[in-house]
Amino acid sequence: MGANDVSMIKAAHIGVGISGQEGMQAMLNSDFAFSQFCYLQRLLLVHGRWSYNRMCKFLSYFFYKNFVFTLVHFWYAFFNGFSAQAVYDTWFITCYNLIYTSLPVLGLSLFEQDVNETWSLHFPELYIPGQHNLYFNKKEFVKCLIHGIYSSFVLFFVPMGTIYNSERSDGKDISDIQTFCLIVQTSLIWMVTVQIALKTTYWTMISHFFIWGSLGFYFCILFFLYSDGLCLMFPSIFQFLGVARNTMNQSQIWLSLILSVILCVIPAFGYQFLQPLVWPVNVDKVFDRINHCKTRPPQVRVRTKLKHPSLRRSAYAFSHKQGFGALITSGKTTKTKPNKKNSFPVKK
Amino acid sequence: MTWSATARGAHQPDNTAFTQQRLPAWQPLLSASITLPLFFCAGLAFIGLGLGLYYSSNGIKELEYDYTGNPGTGNCSVCAAEGQGRAPPPNCSCAWYFSLPELFPGPVYLYYELTNFYQNNRRYGVSRDDAQLSGLPSALHHPVNECAPYQFSAAGLPIAPCGAIANSLFNDSFSLWHQRRPGGPYVEVPLDRAAIAWWTDYHVKFRNPPLVNGSLALAFRGTAPPPNWHRPVYELSPDPNNTGFINQDFVVWMRTAALPTFRKLYARIRQGNYTAGLPRGAYRVNITYNYPVRVFGGHKLIIFSNISWMGGKNPFLGIAYLVVGSLCILMGFVMLVVYIRYQDQNDEDDDDE
Numbered sequence: 001m002g003a004n005d006v007s008m009i010k011a012a013h014i015g016v017g018i019s020g021q022e023g024m025q026a027m028l029n030s031d032f033a034f035s036q037f038c039y040l041q042r043l044l045l046v047h048g049r050w051s052y053n054r055m056c057k058f059l060s061y062f063f064y065k066n067f068v069f070t071l072v073h074f075w076y077a078f079f080n081g082f083s084a085q086a087v088y089d090t091w092f093i094t095c096y097n098l099i100y101t102s103l104p105v106l107g108l109s110l111f112e113q114d115v116n117e118t119w120s121l122h123f124p125e126l127y128i129p130g131q132h133n134l135y136f137n138k139k140e141f142v143k144c145l146i147h148g149i150y151s152s153f154v155l156f157f158v159p160m161g162t163i164y165n166s167e168r169s170d171g172k173d174i175s176d177i178q179t180f181c182l183i184v185q186t187s188l189i190w191m192v193t194v195q196i197a198l199k200t201t202y203w204t205m206i207s208h209f210f211i212w213g214s215l216g217f218y219f220c221i222l223f224f225l226y227s228d229g230l231c232l233m234f235p236s237i238f239q240f241l242g243v244a245r246n247t248m249n250q251s252q253i254w255l256s257l258i259l260s261v262i263l264c265v266i267p268a269f270g271y272q273f274l275q276p277l278v279w280p281v282n283v284d285k286v287f288d289r290i291n292h293c294k295t296r297p298p299q300v301r302v303r304t305k306l307k308h309p310s311l312r313r314s315a316y317a318f319s320h321k322q323g324f325g326a327l328i329t330s331g332k333t334t335k336t337k338p339n340k341k342n343s344f345p346v347k348k
Numbered sequence: 349m350t351w352s353a354t355a356r357g358a359h360q361p362d363n364t365a366f367t368q369q370r371l372p373a374w375q376p377l378l379s380a381s382i383t384l385p386l387f388f389c390a391g392l393a394f395i396g397l398g399l400g401l402y403y404s405s406n407g408i409k410e411l412e413y414d415y416t417g418n419p420g421t422g423n424c425s426v427c428a429a430e431g432q433g434r435a436p437p438p439n440c441s442c443a444w445y446f447s448l449p450e451l452f453p454g455p456v457y458l459y460y461e462l463t464n465f466y467q468n469n470r471r472y473g474v475s476r477d478d479a480q481l482s483g484l485p486s487a488l489h490h491p492v493n494e495c496a497p498y499q500f501s502a503a504g505l506p507i508a509p510c511g512a513i514a515n516s517l518f519n520d521s522f523s524l525w526h527q528r529r530p531g532g533p534y535v536e537v538p539l540d541r542a543a544i545a546w547w548t549d550y551h552v553k554f555r556n557p558p559l560v561n562g563s564l565a566l567a568f569r570g571t572a573p574p575p576n577w578h579r580p581v582y583e584l585s586p587d588p589n590n591t592g593f594i595n596q597d598f599v600v601w602m603r604t605a606a607l608p609t610f611r612k613l614y615a616r617i618r619q620g621n622y623t624a625g626l627p628r629g630a631y632r633v634n635i636t637y638n639y640p641v642r643v644f645g646g647h648k649l650i651i652f653s654n655i656s657w658m659g660g661k662n663p664f665l666g667i668a669y670l671v672v673g674s675l676c677i678l679m680g681f682v683m684l685v686v687y688i689r690y691q692d693q694n695d696e697d698d699d700d701e
Contacts, residue, residue, distance in 0.1 A: 050369075079468070079607055079608060080466060080468040080469060080470070080608075081466045081468075081469050081608075083466070083468075083469040083470040083471060083472075084470050085468050085469065085470040085473060086470075111369070111371065111373075113369070113373075117369075117370075158668065160606075160607065161662075161664035161665070161668065162662070162664060162665060163606065163607075164607060164609070164662070164664065165461070165609065165610070165611055165660065165661075165662065166659045166660050166661075166662040167457070167459075167611075167613070167653075167655060167659045167660040168659055169655060169656070169657055169658065169659055170655070171455075171457040171613060171616065171655045171660075172544065172545065172546055172613055173545075173546070173600065173603055173605075173612060173613060174659060175605055175606055175607065175610050175611070176603040176604060176605055176606060177467075177468050177473065177604050177605065177606040178603070179606070180606035180607075181606075201375060201376070202373045202375055203373050203374040203375070203376070204371040204372070204373045205371070205372075206371070207373075228548075228552050231553070232482065232552070235478040235479045235481075235482045235484075235553075236477070236478050236479050236492065239478055241548060241549075241552060241553045242546060242547075242548025242549065242552065242553065245548065246546055246547075246548060250659070251657060251658055252658045252659050252662075252665060255397070255401070255658075255665055255669075256665065259665070259668055259669060259672060262390065262394075262672060262676075263672060266672075266675070266676065266679065269378075269383065270679055270683065272378055273378055273380075273383045273683060274683060274686060277686060277687060277690040277691075277694075278686060278690060288694075291377060
């Protein structure tokens with residue numbers, strides 16, 4: 001396309017340039033450039049759709065995990081005299097978004113596919129949610145917020161109920177603030193891990209590595225930060241000496257963790273199951289058909305080769321003026337199919 | 349970027365599985381055949397677990413007594429009334445008499461509980477110097493600024509241990525006496541006050557500063573005790589292994605609580621004739637009433653408890669598991685009904701199409 005299309009490309013939300021004979025101007029100013037017009041179909045229906053899907057999942061998950069992380073302090077405020085005492089170890093606050101939860105989100109944003117490319121091209125109706133802004137809008141944000149509030153409620157009150165006036169199995173303290181911080185932190189990491197596992201529908205090896213690896217990495221860093229060596233070297237900075245060792249061997253901690261994770265996951269799980277049944281959108285019917293086709297592989301039909309003259313058009317004409325459209329679409333300018341029955345004139 | 353009519357494929361991107369997003373993947377489908385059995389199994393498992401936890405918690409015996417001394421609640425009210433408005437409160441002792449109708453199975457643990465005491469207040473929680481408590485001599489004479497106003501004494505000496513947490517150390521003491529025969533003498537029950545704090549706390553985290561000429565008092569020369577303390581830190585206990593920063597009561601207190609109502613371990617009862625527990629009979633607890641809680645509307649309690657594999661008496665987990673298990677099963681049924689109903693509806697729609 002020529003240089004006079006550059007302004008059109010720059011003005012559009014997404015400008016696409018087709019590299020060709022007329023120079024590089026349009027192509028250099030475009031967001032996407034490829035060599036053939038037919039690749040536009042893949043750009044929209046496959047990559048564009050995947051990109052929209054990934055963006056929406058990323059946004060709703062990112063907001064959710066930060067809502068849960070932060071809103072726990074709201075509930076704790078009622079129990080600490082509104083003194084802004086944090087429910088987490090300061091090192092956890094530093095590492096949470098940076099180390100513990102960054103890789104899974106990255107994996108989700110890079111590799112997530114709801115249907116593969118073949119089905120995406122076969123069912124263009126799947127593109128409609130993107131056009132209608134269905135996957136992340138104000139309503140989805142509010143749903144995300146409500147889920148975050150509920151999760152933070154569970155995340156605070158289940159550990160609080162577990163340690164309230166309770167002791168370890170050897171009679172010593174378990175209701176100190178450092179143990180409480182550890183329980184809430186660990187429950188939070190498990191909770192957001194399970195949540196992203198629910199959201200991921202396309203599990204590559206890399207997704208597995210990122211998600212379960214981040215969880216394992218959290219535990220490694222936990223034991224490192226709470227180890228004797230580090231805490232004795234910098235006693236004022238690393239104050240949680242021995243908390244991980246003393247807490248992780250208590251069965252009530254693990255029971256509380258399982259309980260809070262399950263309580264958070266049940267609504268999400270149930271909603272994900274019920275929503276396509278009770279409040280289906282058009283796209284859900286398409287997904288049903290795809291799943292139906294996947295489970296029943298189509299029978300291979302033996303095709304007989306039919307010889308027919310090709311109807312492939314080899315020329316395109318575009319007119320800026322009114323007038324020729326009716327003539328062209330009337331069919332008068334195309335070659336007619338030879339009628340086999342009347343191929344040989346029969347003498348009457 | 350030069351663009352020339354080069355050989356076909358010169359600018360083509362890599363055709364690998366990674367770059368073309370064709371990585372092999374597992375695509376699980378959240379179908380009814382997975383979800384519904386999962387809900388039912390989880391529900392049943394949780395109910396079983398909940399029942400086990402609830403009965404385990406119910407089997408734990410607990411005996412508590414509020415000795416704050418509110419008027420009309422026993423003879424500790426005398427001590428409370430005496431101490432009102434006077435700081436430091438005068439020495440006072442009171443007693444609690446109780447009797448056990450049957451054996452209180454051991455090992456029995458003795459706790460003190462405080463209510464309305466916000467050890468989790470942020471400003472209170474940072475008011476400590478862990479470097480000083482780990483025995484660093486430099487930090488002993490230079491407490492951190494977070495300890496203010498309990499950083500330097502009125503005379504300008506550094507306070508050891510500094511901070512509001514150390515200053516508010518709980519200083520009531522208890523002793524337990526057992527009357528074996530009615531009308532007979534009271535015999536003291538030995539209370540095991542050793543190793544009541546976390547092992548990592550009193551062995552690793554808290555260390556006394558290095559002894560000077562074999563004396564701990566000399567190691568603390570040039571420092572002052574916190575304003576509310578009667579004795580300096582090196583005289584907290586006559587036992588040299590239990591004094592200074594590694595005193596068990598001090599270490600237990602420094603492990604600040606997460607909630608405004610908390611209990612801390614005071615002693616274990618497991619020695620001599622009381623290894624199996626507290627036998628039936630009459631008992632008396634002598635309480636030295638020092639700690640003022642009525643000024644902030646708090647309560648002090650003394651608690652006898654025994655312990656199981658899941659800790660003290662805490663029915664929360666048992667009840668929560670039972671509730672969540674029932675909820676899972678209920679939701680499973682609801683989802684099953686909805687699924688059958690809407691599946692039939694969808695089949696009709698599909699047939700109509």
